[in-house]
Amino acid sequence: MRAVEPERASRLDHAGGAHVTTRPIVTSSLRRAARWAGRRGSLLVGLGVVLALCVVALAAAAISPYAPDRQNMAATLQPPSGSHLFGTDEFGRDILSRVFFGARLTLLASGAAVLLAVLVGSTIGLTAGYFGGVYDTITGRITDIFFAFPVVLLGIAIVSVLGPGEPSVVVAIALASLPNFARVSRSAILREREFEYVAAAHAVGASTPYIIVRTLLPNLIGPLTVLVSLGFAYAVLYEASLSFLGLGAQPPTPEWGVMLSSARDYLFQSPWYAFFPGVSIVVLVFSLNLVGDGLRELLDPYRHNR
Amino acid sequence: MARYLIWRAVSVVPTLLGITVLVFLVTYFIPGDPALVLAGAEAPPEVVASLRHQWGLDQPIYVRYGVWMANIARGNLGESYFSHQTVLRLVGRAFPVTFELALLALVVAVAIAVPTGIISAVRPSSWFDLGATAVGFIGLSIPGFWLGIMLIYLFGAELRWLPAGGFTPLSSGLPANMRSMILPAIALGTFASTQLMRYLRAGMLDVLNADYIRTARAKGLAAAMVLMRHAMRNALIPFMTVLGVQMGYLLGGTVITESVFALPGIGRLVLNAILNRDYQVAVGIILLIAAAFVLVNLVVDLLYPVLDPRVRLGQATSWR
Numbered sequence: 001m002r003a004v005e006p007e008r009a010s011r012l013d014h015a016g017g018a019h020v021t022t023r024p025i026v027t028s029s030l031r032r033a034a035r036w037a038g039r040r041g042s043l044l045v046g047l048g049v050v051l052a053l054c055v056v057a058l059a060a061a062a063i064s065p066y067a068p069d070r071q072n073m074a075a076t077l078q079p080p081s082g083s084h085l086f087g088t089d090e091f092g093r094d095i096l097s098r099v100f101f102g103a104r105l106t107l108l109a110s111g112a113a114v115l116l117a118v119l120v121g122s123t124i125g126l127t128a129g130y131f132g133g134v135y136d137t138i139t140g141r142i143t144d145i146f147f148a149f150p151v152v153l154l155g156i157a158i159v160s161v162l163g164p165g166e167p168s169v170v171v172a173i174a175l176a177s178l179p180n181f182a183r184v185s186r187s188a189i190l191r192e193r194e195f196e197y198v199a200a201a202h203a204v205g206a207s208t209p210y211i212i213v214r215t216l217l218p219n220l221i222g223p224l225t226v227l228v229s230l231g232f233a234y235a236v237l238y239e240a241s242l243s244f245l246g247l248g249a250q251p252p253t254p255e256w257g258v259m260l261s262s263a264r265d266y267l268f269q270s271p272w273y274a275f276f277p278g279v280s281i282v283v284l285v286f287s288l289n290l291v292g293d294g295l296r297e298l299l300d301p302y303r304h305n306r
Numbered sequence: 307m308a309r310y311l312i313w314r315a316v317s318v319v320p321t322l323l324g325i326t327v328l329v330f331l332v333t334y335f336i337p338g339d340p341a342l343v344l345a346g347a348e349a350p351p352e353v354v355a356s357l358r359h360q361w362g363l364d365q366p367i368y369v370r371y372g373v374w375m376a377n378i379a380r381g382n383l384g385e386s387y388f389s390h391q392t393v394l395r396l397v398g399r400a401f402p403v404t405f406e407l408a409l410l411a412l413v414v415a416v417a418i419a420v421p422t423g424i425i426s427a428v429r430p431s432s433w434f435d436l437g438a439t440a441v442g443f444i445g446l447s448i449p450g451f452w453l454g455i456m457l458i459y460l461f462g463a464e465l466r467w468l469p470a471g472g473f474t475p476l477s478s479g480l481p482a483n484m485r486s487m488i489l490p491a492i493a494l495g496t497f498a499s500t501q502l503m504r505y506l507r508a509g510m511l512d513v514l515n516a517d518y519i520r521t522a523r524a525k526g527l528a529a530a531m532v533l534m535r536h537a538m539r540n541a542l543i544p545f546m547t548v549l550g551v552q553m554g555y556l557l558g559g560t561v562i563t564e565s566v567f568a569l570p571g572i573g574r575l576v577l578n579a580i581l582n583r584d585y586q587v588a589v590g591i592i593l594l595i596a597a598a599f600v601l602v603n604l605v606v607d608l609l610y611p612v613l614d615p616r617v618r619l620g621q622a623t624s625w626r
Binding site: 161 | 335595599
C-alpha cells in the first residue's frame with residue numbers, strides 16, 4: 001500500500017516509464033480522457049448533488065407538495081402518480097414529501113456526528129502524535145478499544161444508557177468514527193514534526209499550543225477534509241441503519257431508515273415505498289464518496305489509502 | 307518468532323480489559339435500579355435495600371467491577387430478565403446461525419473481490435478495471451439492509467425463487483438451509499467485497515511493478531505461475547489485514563442482516579434484547595462480540611509471519 005499507488009502506477013504505464021505498453025495509443029488516450037473526466041467531473045457532480053440535497057433539506061417545507069404528516073386514509077399505499085410522484089405510504093402520506101423532510105434529519109445527524117468525531121478525534125491524534133510517550137500509549141489503547149466495537153454494537157450500548165433516539169445515534173457514530181480521525185492526524189503529525197519548520201518555530205520561541213495550532217494544523221487540513229467527506233458518507237449509512245433497526249428516530253418521524261423499516265411490512269404490495277427512501281440514501285452516500293475521492297486527488301499530497 | 311507471538315498475544319490483554327471496563331460502565335450507567343425493578347415498584351424500601359445489599363449494589367464502583375469481572379471469569383454473563391435463561395445459553399443457541407451467515411458472507415465477498423481485484427490489477431485502466439471500480443464505488447454506497455430488502459423483493463416476490471425470509475436450520479438439509487441463507491450472505495457480503503477488491507487491486511499493482519516480478523517473468527515463468535506463486539503471496543499481506551477488519555464489520559453487519567431476513571442469530575438476539583430493555587443479555591453479547599473482534603484481529607496478526615517471513619517481529623507500537 002505504501003510505495004506505488006495504483007493510479008500513479010498506471011500513469012507510469014501510459015508514459016511508457018515502467019512498462020512498455022503495446023496497446024493502441026488511441027484507446028489509451030481515450031481511456032485516459034475517461035479517467036480524467038471521471039475524476040474532475042465526479043468531484044463536481046458529487047458536490048453538486050450534495051449541495052442540491054442540502055437545499056432540499058433546508059427548503060423541505062417550501063418545496064414539499066404535502067405536509068409530511070398529512071394522512072389520507074382513502075389513498076394508502078398508492079403507486080407513484082401525478083399527484084404523488086413517489087406514491088403514498090400506509091397512512092396515505094406523501095412519500096416524496098417525507099423523503100424531502102427525511103433529508104433534513106439524516107444530514108443534520110450525520111453532520112453532527114462527523115463534526116464531533118473530527119473535533120475530538122483530531123485533537124486526540126494531534127496531541128498524541130506531538131507529545132508521544134505515555135499519553136500516546138494510553139490514547140492509542142483507548143482508540144483501539146473503540147475500534148473493537150462495530151458501530152451497530154456501539155449504538156446498542158449507547159442506546160441502553162441514553163435510550164433510543166437521534167442523540168444516541170449521533171454519539172455512537174461519532175465514537176465509531178473517532179479512531180480514524182485520531183489515527184490519521186497522529187500519523188500526519190508524526191511526519192510533520194520532523195520537518196525543520198517545526199524546529200524553527202521552536203527556535204524562535206513559539207509556544208507548544210501555537211506550534212500545534214498555527215504551524216502543524218494547517219498541514220492536516222487536506223487529509224482531514226478528505227476524511228470528513230468519506231466519514232460523512234459512512235455516517236449517513238450508519239445513521240440510516242441504526243434508525244432502521246429502531247435505535248434512532250422513531251415513527252412517525254420522517255426519516256429514511258425509519259421509512260424503510262415500515263416499508264418492509266408492505267414490500268410485496270408496494271415495493272416503491274421501500275425503493276425511494278433507499279435510493280435517496282444511495283444517491284447521498286454515492287455523492288459524498290465521489291466528493292471524498294475527488295478531494296483526495298486534489299488535496300492530499302500524501303495520498304492516504306484509507 | 308515465539309517472542310513475537312507471545313508479545314502480540316499479551317498485547318491484546320489491555321484492550322480486552324479496556325473493553326470490559328467500557329461495557330461495565332455501560333451497565334453501571336443504565337438508568338433504573340435493578341433492585342427496584344426486581345422487587346417491584348410497591349416493595350417496601352427495606353426490602354429494596356436488603357436486595358441492594360445482597361447483590362452488592364451498595365458497594366463502591368470498583369468493588370462492583372471486581373465482582374462483575376469474577377463472574378465473567380466464571381463464564382457467568384448474567385441472565386435474561388424475561389426468560390431467565392443464561393446469556394451463554396442464549397448465545398450458544400444463536401451462534402451457529404450468525405457464524406454461518408458471517409462465513410458465507412465472507413465467501414461471497416472473497417469470491418467477488420479476488421478475481422475482480424486480480425484482473426483489474428493485471429489490466430490497470432482497462433475497461434474491465436474502470437467498470438469494476440465504478441461498480442465497486444456504487445456497491446460502497448448501498449446500505450446492506452436496503453440491498454437485502456431489494457433482494458427479498460426481487461427473488462422472493464417477483465421471481466419467487468427463494469424464500470422471503472426466515473431460517474431453515476442445517477438439520478433440515480443443506481439445500482433448504484442454503485436457500486434461506488444465500489440472500490442474507492449476498493446482502494452482507496457485497497459491501498465487504500468492494501473494500502476487499504480495492505485493497506487487493508492496490509496491493510497487486512504494488513507487487514506487479516516490483517523488480518522480482520520482472521525477474522520471474524524474464525526467466526520465462528508462466529504468467530499464471532508468476533501471478534499465483536510470486537505476486538499473490540505478497541499482495542495477500544495487506545489483504546489479510548483488511549480481511550480481519552472486515553470480519554469485525556461482518557459481525558456488526560449481522561445485526562442488521564439478521565433483522566432484515568428474520569434469522570434467529572446473535573444479532574437479532576442483541577437487538578431484541580435492547581429493544582425489550584433486557585439489558586443483561588444485550589451487554590453480555592456486546593462484550594462477547596467485541597472480544598471476538600479483538601481475537602479475530604489477533605489471529606490475523608499471528609498469521610503474518612506465516613504469510614510474510616520478512617515481517618519485523620516484536621516491533622512495538624501503541625497505535626494500530
